[in-house]
Amino acid sequence: MAEPTQDDPGPIISAEALAKTYRVVQKKEGIGNAVRGLFRRSYREVHAVDGVTFRIEPGEMVAFLGPNGAGKTTTLKMLSGLVYPTSGQARVLGYVPSDRTDAFRRQFALVMGQKNQLWWDLPAGDSFQLHKEIYGIPDEGFRRTLGELTELLNVEKLTRQAVRELSLGERMKMELIAALLHQPRVLLLDEPTIGLDVVAQVAIQKCLRDYHERRKVTILLTSHYMRDVEALCERVLVINHGKLVYDGSLDHLADRFGNVKLVKIEFADGRVPEGMDRFGEVARQAGAEVHLKVDPARVGEMLGAILDQYTVADISVEDPPLEQVMARVFQEEAPAATSP
Amino acid sequence: MIPVECPSLPPQGILGRLRKYARVFRVSLIERMTYRADFLVSTFLRFLPMLTTILLWQAVFAGAKEYSGATDLSGFTFNEMIVYLLMVNISRLFSSMPGLAGGIARDIRDGSLKKYLLQPIDMVDYLLAYRVAHKSAYIIASFVPYAVLFFLCRGFFAGHVPTDPITWLAYAASLVLAFLIGFFFEACVGMVGFWFLEVTSILYIVMTLNFFVSGHMFPLDLLPPFWANFLRALPFQYLAYFPAVVFLEKVQGAELGWSLVQGAAWALVFALLSRWLYRIGLKRYSAFGG
Amino acid sequence: MSVLMRYTRLLGSLSKYTLAREMAFRGNFLVKVAVEVLWLAILLAFYRTVFVKTQNVAGWSEAEYLFFVGCFFALNGLIETLFLENCNDFAELVRTGDLDFLLLRPIDEQFLISCRKVDWSTAPNFLMGTALMGFSLFQMSWTFDLGRIVAFLVLFVCGLLIAYAFMLMLTSLSVWLVRNQSLMEMWWLFSSLARYPKEIFSRTWAEPIGRFFTYILPILLVVNVPARTMVKALEPGLMIFTLVATVVAMTVSRWFFRKALRAYRSASS
Numbered sequence: 001m002a003e004p005t006q007d008d009p010g011p012i013i014s015a016e017a018l019a020k021t022y023r024v025v026q027k028k029e030g031i032g033n034a035v036r037g038l039f040r041r042s043y044r045e046v047h048a049v050d051g052v053t054f055r056i057e058p059g060e061m062v063a064f065l066g067p068n069g070a071g072k073t074t075t076l077k078m079l080s081g082l083v084y085p086t087s088g089q090a091r092v093l094g095y096v097p098s099d100r101t102d103a104f105r106r107q108f109a110l111v112m113g114q115k116n117q118l119w120w121d122l123p124a125g126d127s128f129q130l131h132k133e134i135y136g137i138p139d140e141g142f143r144r145t146l147g148e149l150t151e152l153l154n155v156e157k158l159t160r161q162a163v164r165e166l167s168l169g170e171r172m173k174m175e176l177i178a179a180l181l182h183q184p185r186v187l188l189l190d191e192p193t194i195g196l197d198v199v200a201q202v203a204i205q206k207c208l209r210d211y212h213e214r215r216k217v218t219i220l221l222t223s224h225y226m227r228d229v230e231a232l233c234e235r236v237l238v239i240n241h242g243k244l245v246y247d248g249s250l251d252h253l254a255d256r257f258g259n260v261k262l263v264k265i266e267f268a269d270g271r272v273p274e275g276m277d278r279f280g281e282v283a284r285q286a287g288a289e290v291h292l293k294v295d296p297a298r299v300g301e302m303l304g305a306i307l308d309q310y311t312v313a314d315i316s317v318e319d320p321p322l323e324q325v326m327a328r329v330f331q332e333e334a335p336a337a338t339s340p
Numbered sequence: 341m342i343p344v345e346c347p348s349l350p351p352q353g354i355l356g357r358l359r360k361y362a363r364v365f366r367v368s369l370i371e372r373m374t375y376r377a378d379f380l381v382s383t384f385l386r387f388l389p390m391l392t393t394i395l396l397w398q399a400v401f402a403g404a405k406e407y408s409g410a411t412d413l414s415g416f417t418f419n420e421m422i423v424y425l426l427m428v429n430i431s432r433l434f435s436s437m438p439g440l441a442g443g444i445a446r447d448i449r450d451g452s453l454k455k456y457l458l459q460p461i462d463m464v465d466y467l468l469a470y471r472v473a474h475k476s477a478y479i480i481a482s483f484v485p486y487a488v489l490f491f492l493c494r495g496f497f498a499g500h501v502p503t504d505p506i507t508w509l510a511y512a513a514s515l516v517l518a519f520l521i522g523f524f525f526e527a528c529v530g531m532v533g534f535w536f537l538e539v540t541s542i543l544y545i546v547m548t549l550n551f552f553v554s555g556h557m558f559p560l561d562l563l564p565p566f567w568a569n570f571l572r573a574l575p576f577q578y579l580a581y582f583p584a585v586v587f588l589e590k591v592q593g594a595e596l597g598w599s600l601v602q603g604a605a606w607a608l609v610f611a612l613l614s615r616w617l618y619r620i621g622l623k624r625y626s627a628f629g630g
Numbered sequence: 631m632s633v634l635m636r637y638t639r640l641l642g643s644l645s646k647y648t649l650a651r652e653m654a655f656r657g658n659f660l661v662k663v664a665v666e667v668l669w670l671a672i673l674l675a676f677y678r679t680v681f682v683k684t685q686n687v688a689g690w691s692e693a694e695y696l697f698f699v700g701c702f703f704a705l706n707g708l709i710e711t712l713f714l715e716n717c718n719d720f721a722e723l724v725r726t727g728d729l730d731f732l733l734l735r736p737i738d739e740q741f742l743i744s745c746r747k748v749d750w751s752t753a754p755n756f757l758m759g760t761a762l763m764g765f766s767l768f769q770m771s772w773t774f775d776l777g778r779i780v781a782f783l784v785l786f787v788c789g790l791l792i793a794y795a796f797m798l799m800l801t802s803l804s805v806w807l808v809r810n811q812s813l814m815e816m817w818w819l820f821s822s823l824a825r826y827p828k829e830i831f832s833r834t835w836a837e838p839i840g841r842f843f844t845y846i847l848p849i850l851l852v853v854n855v856p857a858r859t860m861v862k863a864l865e866p867g868l869m870i871f872t873l874v875a876t877v878v879a880m881t882v883s884r885w886f887f888r889k890a891l892r893a894y895r896s897a898s899s
Contacts (some may be wrong), residue, residue, distance in 0.1 A: 129643060
């Protein structure tokens, strides 16, 4: 068994061909089938995670992207030791997570946006105190960390209020505080901003960014909101059908999968001329403005032609929004994992 | 599963065939065991209280015989007592309504009551139909365990299975009454949720008390005469005591007829009460805007 | 700081916060207590009815029997206060997957899962049971004997632990039996074995059953041994056996519980 590698600057999280397969019972409708189900059940094998390999260096902040059911949560659970891998190996902080030693569990935290870890009927402050006892946090450190976090999230006044009376955003902030109280070195976040309004989302993002800068904690987060990812992470892992389809920088992701540019043109004479579709796919057309999807290789040529033939009031070339890029990624057949 | 002939496989000997079926048998057995073990565990557990109850009463009868030479307690011989306690389970199979009052109260509290208001459906009727369906399924599913239980206890039944068709008819009627009174009574308790949010706590008290006053614990006849008569005048005896004593032919003739009429009257009272409570509760509910 | 200290402190905090929560719903608390009082009253009414017709049940006089009932009530009250609600929640934790969070904590899982909450509403049962025991001792004009009291207390704790071990095993089952009845119900059914003096297993066909539940699945020891130690002739053999059974039951139940958690982790996604 590996000892924690304090002085080794190697990866803080690593996954080698990590895979998880499980069986689910197939239920059929109708009374007849229910009775038959008593005697024979049919199963389906689900390859939730199907051989995933990656490394994360200390202090990195990485986003884990993929559609629902792609295997994100299962991977997080394997990294936190909640789920045994069917095959392959995970290492976190030098430990094998599924051994679940106390020393390992003391050094990381998992926050799930859809789940509530705090005591529902008690003030969050009481849950924090319990955390202190469970993790054996010394008084002084506890007070300092708690003060720092409540200030960072601007919730000093809310810790004495029953959790069930808090808004969703406030509750999420409390969850985050609870997870950070024992100063984990690795923080796993599963949909931390799910269901939150934009203001609360931004507040959580800001807190994570500040905390990351201050403590150099390693963060791996999943999110459906590309805004989170854009605001926080430089590196992304994309998983689909249990396989890693991309591992690299966020910018590069747009280049690799979003191989179109969005050209927005506003014409000076107040209307869009006929026949724009010969330059590229018309994505939108209204008034004097047209949005064209153009192959990046043809952008220069196309701009020249437009400027030659028409009087243009304004023109811009952009990358398509990340949401669209992601949609393309997920539609593609899973290619082999690529290095950055 | 459809058996499919596999021509590519070499022909199997008898031994091979046997091994194959042994394998299939083993796998199916394990699968069935793991997934139906809950059924076995709960069936096994369900027998335990009956077992200890029989043994306790046996000790009580032995003690009474030693004390006063009596072979019966308030007219119940040991065998009759056990038959009574077994039959009380059948009464409760019909009259207990798990989740009914709690469900109504929850619908009121979390607002899902609206579904009855939006759809052309009456809540009480809907719940009654639902309950009849579920009860039927449950009673059918309970048939095997009870058959086993009664088979094991067949010795106690010797001479206590009614032969008179009138008794059987009355017994069937008493079970229907047990169901109806149980249903409408619990529905009334659930309707209290229009006025108090915390119905589950009231329900706990009612259920605990019910265990005693319905005669579920022991025949009401054992109590001092005043209390026995008092509890027999209440509707709760129809939930457990009454069907069991009908089965034991302890109530007969005019008294039986009169008791059945009285039970029907109680069922009607609770049916009307539940509807009335629903109507005025609903008025209050919509006045508060749900 | 020793591990024991840490767990004691944690238990202290847990009971403090659960009490705070309970007090936030005082009405509910009072109703639950009322139900328990009512239940004891029903039990007493039942035994009063019975003892009008006889002088002893299975060799226990009314006063002795009341002591037994008090002992059961106190012991079961403690079980319910400390463990029942927690174990009952376990199936729900498994179903919703919230069990994950408890497994992440750097603390013994068995401790955290079975002692997470203290159900204060059943704590009065312990007091009622104790009062009933005191009353019955007074009624039978029991002569004070410190040795017996010490032996009783030790065996009472043994009974508590044996019962806990059984409950933990029933709890662990819910990892495999996802659709089972609630643990509350299972426990109620199972503990019916501990509810009566073991002498009731005296019929020829019942004797092996009694022996089975004394020596193999020793649930009959739970209330019987402490109660007998206090009001009947001392049985050193049975007392020593109870001590051994406690150690074995605790060990086996822990092994079984860990096996269940392992199964949970391999099955979840």
